[in-house]
Amino acid sequence: MKIELSFPSSHMFLGIPDVVIQELGSELPFTQTELDELSTSVIEGCTNALEHGNKMVDEVPVRLEIEFDPTRIEITIFDQGEGFDFESIDFSQAPTDLMQERGRGIYIMHTYCDELSFFRQNGSFAVRMVKIPRSRAKDGDGGDADAIARED
Amino acid sequence: MKIELSFPSSHMFLGIPDVVIQELGSELPFTQTELDELSTSVIEGCTNALEHGNKMVDEVPVRLEIEFDPTRIEITIFDQGEGFDFESIDFSQAPTDLMQERGRGIYIMHTYCDELSFFRQNGSFAVRMVKIPRSRAKDGDGGDADAIARED
Amino acid sequence: MKIKERERDGVVILEVSGKIMGGPDSELFTNTLKTLVHQGKKRVVVDLGGVSWVNSTGLGILISGYSTLKRSNGEMKLVNVSDRIDSIFMVTKLYSVFDSYKSEDEAIASFAVE
Amino acid sequence: MKIKERERDGVVILEVSGKIMGGPDSELFTNTLKTLVHQGKKRVVVDLGGVSWVNSTGLGILISGYSTLKRSNGEMKLVNVSDRIDSIFMVTKLYSVFDSYKSEDEAIASFAVE
Ligand SMILES: Nc1ncnc2c1ncn2[C@@H]1O[C@H](COP(=O)(O)OP(=O)(O)O)[C@@H](O)[C@H]1O
Ligand SMILES: Nc1ncnc2c1ncn2[C@@H]1O[C@H](COP(=O)(O)OP(=O)(O)O)[C@@H](O)[C@H]1O
Numbered sequence: 001m002k003i004e005l006s007f008p009s010s011h012m013f014l015g016i017p018d019v020v021i022q023e024l025g026s027e028l029p030f031t032q033t034e035l036d037e038l039s040t041s042v043i044e045g046c047t048n049a050l051e052h053g054n055k056m057v058d059e060v061p062v063r064l065e066i067e068f069d070p071t072r073i074e075i076t077i078f079d080q081g082e083g084f085d086f087e088s089i090d091f092s093q094a095p096t097d098l099m100q101e102r103g104r105g106i107y108i109m110h111t112y113c114d115e116l117s118f119f120r121q122n123g124s125f126a127v128r129m130v131k132i133p134r135s136r137a138k139d140g141d142g143g144d145a146d147a148i149a150r151e152d
Numbered sequence: 153m154k155i156e157l158s159f160p161s162s163h164m165f166l167g168i169p170d171v172v173i174q175e176l177g178s179e180l181p182f183t184q185t186e187l188d189e190l191s192t193s194v195i196e197g198c199t200n201a202l203e204h205g206n207k208m209v210d211e212v213p214v215r216l217e218i219e220f221d222p223t224r225i226e227i228t229i230f231d232q233g234e235g236f237d238f239e240s241i242d243f244s245q246a247p248t249d250l251m252q253e254r255g256r257g258i259y260i261m262h263t264y265c266d267e268l269s270f271f272r273q274n275g276s277f278a279v280r281m282v283k284i285p286r287s288r289a290k291d292g293d294g295g296d297a298d299a300i301a302r303e304d
Numbered sequence: 305m306k307i308k309e310r311e312r313d314g315v316v317i318l319e320v321s322g323k324i325m326g327g328p329d330s331e332l333f334t335n336t337l338k339t340l341v342h343q344g345k346k347r348v349v350v351d352l353g354g355v356s357w358v359n360s361t362g363l364g365i366l367i368s369g370y371s372t373l374k375r376s377n378g379e380m381k382l383v384n385v386s387d388r389i390d391s392i393f394m395v396t397k398l399y400s401v402f403d404s405y406k407s408e409d410e411a412i413a414s415f416a417v418e
Numbered sequence: 419m420k421i422k423e424r425e426r427d428g429v430v431i432l433e434v435s436g437k438i439m440g441g442p443d444s445e446l447f448t449n450t451l452k453t454l455v456h457q458g459k460k461r462v463v464v465d466l467g468g469v470s471w472v473n474s475t476g477l478g479i480l481i482s483g484y485s486t487l488k489r490s491n492g493e494m495k496l497v498n499v500s501d502r503i504d505s506i507f508m509v510t511k512l513y514s515v516f517d518s519y520k521s522e523d524e525a526i527a528s529f530a531v532e
Contacts, residue, residue, distance in 0.1 A: 001210060003168065006156045011441030012179050016155065018471060019171035027164050036502040043473045047440065058153065098515050099485060101478035108474055111509050163327030170357060188388040195359045199326065250401050251371060253364030260360055263395050 001068055006061040009050035009079075017042050017064060021073075029070055030133045037112035038073060038131040044105040045077040045127045053079025053125055063124075076128040083125035086118040153220055158213040161202035161231075169194050169216060173225075181222055182285045189264035190225060190283040196257040197229040197279045205231025205277055215276075224266075228280040235277035238270040305329040306354075307336055315347045315412050316340055321354030326361030333365050337372045337380075346378025349411045353384030358392060370401065379403075381411045419443040419469075421450055429461045429526050430454055435468030440475030447479050451486045451494075460492025463525045467498030472506060484515065493517075495525045 005020060007013040018039050025035035046062050054060040063078040091110035095103050110116050115130035157172060159165040170191050177187035198214050206212040215230040243262035247255050262268050267282035305328075308319040318336065323329075340348060350369070352358075358366070366382075373380045382404040385393070393399040405411035419442075422433040432450065437443075454462060464483070466472075472480070480496075487494045496518040499507070507513040519525035 001160045002158075002213075003160075003165070004156070004158045004213075005172075006154075008153045008155075011439055011443075013155070013176075014439055014473070015175045015178070015437060015470070016172055019175045020157075020168055023167045023171045024165075026167070033501070033505070036505065040471065040473065040502070040506065043439075043471065047473055047475060051440075061154075061156075094510050098511060099481055101481050102475070104474040104477060104510050108506065108509060163325055163329075166325055166359070167323060167356070185387070185391070188391065192357065192359065192388070192392065195325075195357065199359055199361060203326075246396055250397060251367055253367050254361070256360040256363060256396050260392065260395060 003066040003068075004064065005066070006063040008058045009054035009056055009060050009062055010058055011047075011050070013062075014043055014046055014050075017046050020064075020066070021075075024066065024068065025073070028068065028073065028133070029135070030073070030131070031135075034131060034133055038075070038129070041109040041112045041129050041131075042075055042077070044109050045075075045129065048105055048127070049077050049079035049081075049125075052084070053081030055081065072130055072132050074128065074130045076126050078121075078124040078126045080123070081125050083118065083120055091116065155218040155220075156216065157218070158215040160210045161206035161208055161212050161214055162210055163199075163202070165214075166195055166198055166202075169198050172216075172218070173227075176218065176220065177225070180220060180225065180285070181287070182225070182283070183287075186283060186285055190227070190281070193261040193264045193281050193283075194227055194229065196261050197227075197281065200257055200279070201229050201231035201233075201277075204236070205233030207233065224282055224284050226280065226282045228278050230273075230276040230278045232275070233277050235270065235272055243268065305332060307332065309336070311345075312408070313412055315349055315415060316345050317349045317351060317408065319351045319354060323356055324358040324362030324365055326359065326365065329362065330365050330368070333369050334372060337369045341372060341376045341378060346373060346376055347415050348373060348378065348380050349383055349408060350380060351383050351408065352386070352389060355386070355389065358389050360396075363392065363396060363398060366402070367398070379415070381405060381414060383408050383411045419446060421446065423450070425459075426522070427526055429463055429529060430459050431463045431465055431522065433465045433468060437470055438472040438476030438479055440473070440479065443476065444479050444482070447483050448486060451483045455486060455490045455492060460487060460490055461529050462487060462492065463495050463497055463519075463522060465497050465522065466500065466503060469500070469503065472503050474510075477506065477510060477512060480516070481512070493529070495519060495528060497522050497525045 007016050021039045021042055022035055049062045050056060060080050065076045067074045091106050094107045109129055113129040114132045117128050119126050159168050173191045173194055174187055201214045202208060212232050217228045219226045243258050246259045261281055265281040266284045269280050271278050305320060305322045305324050310317050370380045382402050385404045393402060419434060419436045419438050424431050484494045496516050499518045507516060519528060
């Protein structure tokens, strides 16, 4: 199943992907910690898309495709920029200078997600992240999670 | 400015337009009551779109276009159905039989929104609703509302 | 929609949480009330404190539950109705059908005086 | 991001709410701290209780505020750090930079013992 979302390239709208993922995740067998990790990663990806990709031009949208079933959520974030030389970067390293003010976004996505990849497609640049729930039995309130789990 | 959203035709996803509008509205000069009224109206429109329009077929998406500035939010909800004979209906009447279990959706949208209209477009059926904030000074926390208000 | 059931002073309290919106919710609520009636439990307080929103189909679910109890000479009272839900009751005039109370204590006490 | 400022026992408490995410937030936080330093107020507790989330740009804002105070021999302590924010501090090892306390009382007391 699929949800699509697009919003203008302004920090003001970064709360929107967050609430969509939190709400969607509440219907799937993810823990709150897992949802927070995914949500934070998506906010990092969207921040990069609107800052580096779309250069903060309001009219250029950040676009999200959210594909999911009870076993995974896969999110692809598209911007209209050139991208960057991602092959040459080691995502697994945080800045060693702890006082450095930037440069943690990709490292956070890499740490929090089960899969992370970048690619170009039809003039867009994209980052795709996948999150898999550790346990399909959600602690406490698995009611709706069960409902969707029965579907497939 | 514009936000677009689409989700599968299942009740399970009706929470998503709600959180998007609540989050967007928190950045605009709307009161909580106004946001609740708009959000409830959008949920009614989406419920009709997925039940009557898309006949609960998961794969057929309900699509939303949300256009906004600090003076209004305008939301159009598209489904892939035939629509209905909206010209012949008096939206301003609630069911007089209070024990009737259905038939209040359009009345609620009509009561809560400043404008309500239906139309057909490119094989889709659509309902459009407009909400205008009574006062542009938001009670309590107008910080972000001010920020966007200064833009135009 | 989720329902947690408990009893106090001979009154059944149904703590509802989530969204009341039709789909699978309709059966869940109606079946819960039918089972209660079947067990002879006809004084029911529905606590809406954990409900984020109700749509018009959800109103139908509440009406159906209300009717189910009424038909068996039972009664349904509401408690912890949020501003958002209260506004829908006003707009649809359903406030004149549903008895709603500020606290569980008041709702339970209201059965005693009848 | 919104900031509410108050003072207790010679310590400035900054109650931050909303999202800490870069854009206009950077200047707001840095300017607030610079003004405090200018006024000779160098003991600051930042209360993150009302913060829904912080992104990596927001981490940079906190680091910049921390550095501003440090450079003037001041100190910044954090209080009410949510699980979500705590997890980002762990992952980025920033927990070793930021002193964070469970309560405002503890944070204020920590200045006294230095
Ligand atoms: N969507 C994107 N488009 C172009 N460049 C990007 C994109 N995402 C990341 N980058 C590049 O990768 C670098 C590292 O990104 P990140 O780790 O998120 O740190 P930061 O954004 O704080 O610099 C960025 O500075 C930028 O040069
Ligand atoms: N998107 C739509 N597509 C087709 N028919 C619709 C649509 N929206 C509303 N309708 C028709 O209008 C009627 C009244 O809608 P509403 O007031 O929302 O009540 P309800 O959905 O409970 O019947 C519906 O029963 C349906 O026949």
